[in-house]
Amino acid sequence: MKVFKFGGTSVGSVENMRTVMNLIADGEQKLVVLSAMSGTTNKLVEISDYLSKKNKESALSIISSLEKKYYNVVFDLYATKEMKEQGKHILEERFEVIKSYTSGVFPEHGGRALLAQGELISTALFALLMQESGYNALLLPALEFMKIDSDKMPDSYFIKDKLNSLLKSTPKADYYITQGFICRNDAGEIDNLQRGGSDYTATLIGAAIRSEEVQIWTDIDGFHDNDPRFVENTKKVDTLSFKEASELAYFGAKILHPQTVLPAMMNDIPVRLKNTMNPPDSGTLITSDSKTKGIKAVAAKDGITAIKVRSGRMLNAYGFLKNIFEIFEFFKTSIDMITTSEVAVSLTIDDPKHLNEIIAELKEYGNVEIDRNQTIVCIVGNMISEEKGLAAKVFTALEDVPIRMISYGGSRNNISVLVNTNDKKATLQALSNKLLNS
Numbered sequence: 035m036k037v038f039k040f041g042g043t044s045v046g047s048v049e050n051m052r053t054v055m056n057l058i059a060d061g062e063q064k065l066v067v068l069s070a071m072s073g074t075t076n077k078l079v080e081i082s083d084y085l086s087k088k089n090k091e092s093a094l095s096i097i098s099s100l101e102k103k104y105y106n107v108v109f110d111l112y113a114t115k116e117m118k119e120q121g122k123h124i125l126e127e128r129f130e131v132i133k134s135y136t137s138g139v140f141p142e143h144g145g146r147a148l149l150a151q152g153e154l155i156s157t158a159l160f161a162l163l164m165q166e167s168g169y170n171a172l173l174l175p176a177l178e179f180m181k182i183d184s185d186k187m188p189d190s191y192f193i194k195d196k197l198n199s200l201l202k203s204t205p206k207a208d209y210y211i212t213q214g215f216i217c218r219n220d221a222g223e224i225d226n227l228q229r230g231g232s233d234y235t236a237t238l239i240g241a242a243i244r245s246e247e248v249q250i251w252t253d254i255d256g257f258h259d260n261d262p263r264f265v266e267n268t269k270k271v272d273t274l275s276f277k278e279a280s281e282l283a284y285f286g287a288k289i290l291h292p293q294t295v296l297p298a299m300m301n302d303i304p305v306r307l308k309n310t311m312n313p314p315d316s317g318t319l320i321t322s323d324s325k326t327k328g329i330k331a332v333a334a335k336d337g338i339t340a341i342k343v344r345s346g347r348m349l350n351a352y353g354f355l356k357n358i359f360e361i362f363e364f365f366k367t368s369i370d371m372i373t374t375s376e377v378a379v380s381l382t383i384d385d386p387k388h389l390n391e392i393i394a395e396l397k398e399y400g401n402v403e404i405d406r407n408q409t410i411v412c413i414v415g416n417m418i419s420e421e422k423g424l425a426a427k428v429f430t431a432l433e434d435v436p437i438r439m440i441s442y443g444g445s446r447n448n449i450s451v452l453v454n455t456n457d458k459k460a461t462l463q464a465l466s467n468k469l470l471n472s
């Protein structure tokens with residue numbers, strides 16, 4: 035059974051929901067993962083932010099406009115009075131939960147059950163639409179099988195076991211509809227797979243049911259060679275290997291949640307990125323095979339902090355790097371880029387939660403300098419560190435950009451540079467103009 039995932043824009047209006055229904059209803063059984071309608075999760079985050087600042091009035095005003103929007107959706111989505119009533123009933127239940135957060139003490143974790151309401155609404159409305167249209171569609175509650183552990187990592191054994199038993203025990207359907215993004219944590223509370231996490235749900239499910247293919251349907255025709263939100267003249271990439279796609283996703287390509295590729299790679303399940311508004315287009319196919327050599331695409335990851343530790347003693351002193359790395363390990367903070375010189379080491383982190391504690395410990399070993407607001411620009415392809423002249427081309431393309439760090443030769447797939455976030459757009463555009471489109 036194939037897994038199809040549709041993102042926020044794909045289910046973002048009544049018209050688009052109908053498009054998705056017609057697209058999947060081809061008689062072939064599938065498991066369909068849906069995001070919340072576009073904009074909803076952002077609104078729920080806003081509500082959560084206001085409530086945590088005790089601004090109940092602003093929270094209620096957003097809830098009220100969201101509620102109005104959804105009642106209009108229900109009115110337009112269904113043909114019969116009976117189904118409109120059922121749709122309204124779904125909304126009553128969901129908005130009762132949302133409103134319940136406006137009274138009493140707002141939970142410290144920001145109300146993760148509040149953030150889950152977008153997917154719970156979109157899937158319930160969509161399953162009802164399919165049923166009204168005469169299709170054998172059934173809702174599978176993700177909260178019964180999607181689970182993360184105490185490290186916030188998906189519990190793939192639990193997911194596999196629970197999902198397969200659920201599929202065995204529920205009546206047979208042609209189209210199983212489930213929620214992306216949402217899950218339970220090790221305490222059994224409602225939680226999520228981080229923003230954009232519906233992609234990850236799709237490949238985790240694909241791995242759990244040994245799906246022959248996972249299709250991720252979105253609002254663009256596939257993986258582009260650069261970020262279309264910042265750069266003009268980007269082009270679709272026809273094929274990527276799992277390794278290439280996972281590096282691009284990890285280093286900021288928004289089209290895929292950073293962890294999406296891993297479950298597919300580990301189980302060798304092809305992932306296809308497709309455009310909901312243009313189904314005939316072949317999209318981008320991600321498999322174990324890289325197919326072509328050379329540079330495929332670039333991506334950028336913001337919110338990076340660079341840390342430089344300069345030690346007077348590093349010259350010929352062994353153990354220095356081990357001591358430094360142990361500090362990051364202790365604070366469970368992963369390092370993305372590293373460069374070393376004889377007397378200093380520079381590295382980057384994307385999670386500054388324990389930065390002050392890390393700095394305090396690092397000071398034991400030398401002078402520490404911090405640069406915030408950095409961006410990693412990652413150039414990804416096949417065998418790129420072996421192709422003669424390629425590094426020269428990359429650095430010629432970036433001749434006008436001040437580069438803080440360079441990582442080259444760590445893998446055959448990737449050259450990364452660290453730039454100030456203010457220079458990100460210029461860096462990406464220069465790579466498109468002088469490297470990708472030349």
Ligand code: ADP
Binds near residue numbers: 044258263
């Ligand atoms: P969905 O809601 O379907 O998950 P997203 O907004 O999360 O959609 O992802 C699709 C968007 O990702 C595109 O509209 C595009 O603006 C952005 N994007 C960023 N980098 C890339 C890239 N390299 N290729 C394609 N799209 C990209």
Ligand code: ASP
Binds near residue numbers: 070228230231232
């Ligand atoms: N609705 C969630 C979000 O906006 C998950 C997703 O769209 O993938 O982050």
Ligand code: MG
Binds near residue numbers: 041230233289290
């Ligand atoms: Mg997304």
